[in-house]
Amino acid sequence: MTLTVVAAVVERGGRFLVTRRQPGVHLEGYWEFPGGKCEPAEAHDRCLRRELSEELGVDARVGDRLLETSHDYPDRTVTLHFYRCEIDQEPQPLLKQEIKWATRGELGSLEFPPADAELIRILQEG
Numbered sequence: 113m114t115l116t117v118v119a120a121v122v123e124r125g126g127r128f129l130v131t132r133r134q135p136g137v138h139l140e141g142y143w144e145f146p147g148g149k150c151e152p153a154e155a156h157d158r159c160l161r162r163e164l165s166e167e168l169g170v171d172a173r174v175g176d177r178l179l180e181t182s183h184d185y186p187d188r189t190v191t192l193h194f195y196r197c198e199i200d201q202e203p204q205p206l207l208k209q210e211i212k213w214a215t216r217g218e219l220g221s222l223e224f225p226p227a228d229a230e231l232i233r234i235l236q237e238g
Contacts, residue, residue: 113187113188113189114188114189114190114191115149115188115189115190115191116149116150116191116193117147117148117149117150117190117191117192117193118147118148118150118156118159118160118163118192118193118194118195119144119145119146119147119160119192119193119194119195120145120146120147120160120164120172120174120194120195120197121145121178121194121195121196121197121231121235122145122146122172122197122198122199123196124213125213126215126216127213127214127215128145128213128214128215128216128219128235129145129146129199129203129211129212129213130143130144130145130146130211130212130213130214130219130222131143131144131145131146131167131168131205131209131210131211131212132144132209132210132211132212133209134207134208134209138185138187138188139225141223142223142224142225143212143214143222143223143224144224144225144228145194145228145231146163146164146167146168146203147159147160147163147164148163148166148167156174156177156193156195157174157195160172160174160195160197161174164197164199166206167206167207167209168199168203168204168205168206168211169201169203169204169206170199170200170201170202170203170204171199171200171201172197172198172199173197173198173199174195174196174197175195175196175197175198176195176196177193177194177195178194178195178196178231178234179192179193179194179230179231179234180192180193180194181194181227181230181231182227183225183226183227190227192227192228194231216235216236216238217236219232219235219236220232220236
């Protein structure tokens with residue numbers, strides 16, 4: 113099974129918006145960049161705006177793609193597309209998830225899914 117996932121890289125004041133995956137989901141407890149699975153034939157920008165609205169109650173402006181990467185987990189393959197995004201509102205934890213604005217330095221100390229490793233490296237290098 114291959115899933116297409118989009119994620120938002122939101123930077124504000126030198127900090128990046130990350131959320132923590134909830135109990136009972138794949139990779140629970142890991143930190144991630146907010147986003148989610150695309151529906152069949154759903155455009156990436158539309159999916160990302162939908163996911164950020166549902167999860168965080170924000171309207172997003174989707175910018176350039178920073179990275180496309182794939183990762184094979186034991187039960188699925190994930191193709192991840194990371195996009196720069198801007199939001200004006202303060203994100204709200206609509207799914208009761210933990211939210212954090214992490215500095216570049218903090219990114220390396222948080223536990224992210226293996227598929228995010230290349231993005232973390234890119235962001236830490238600035």
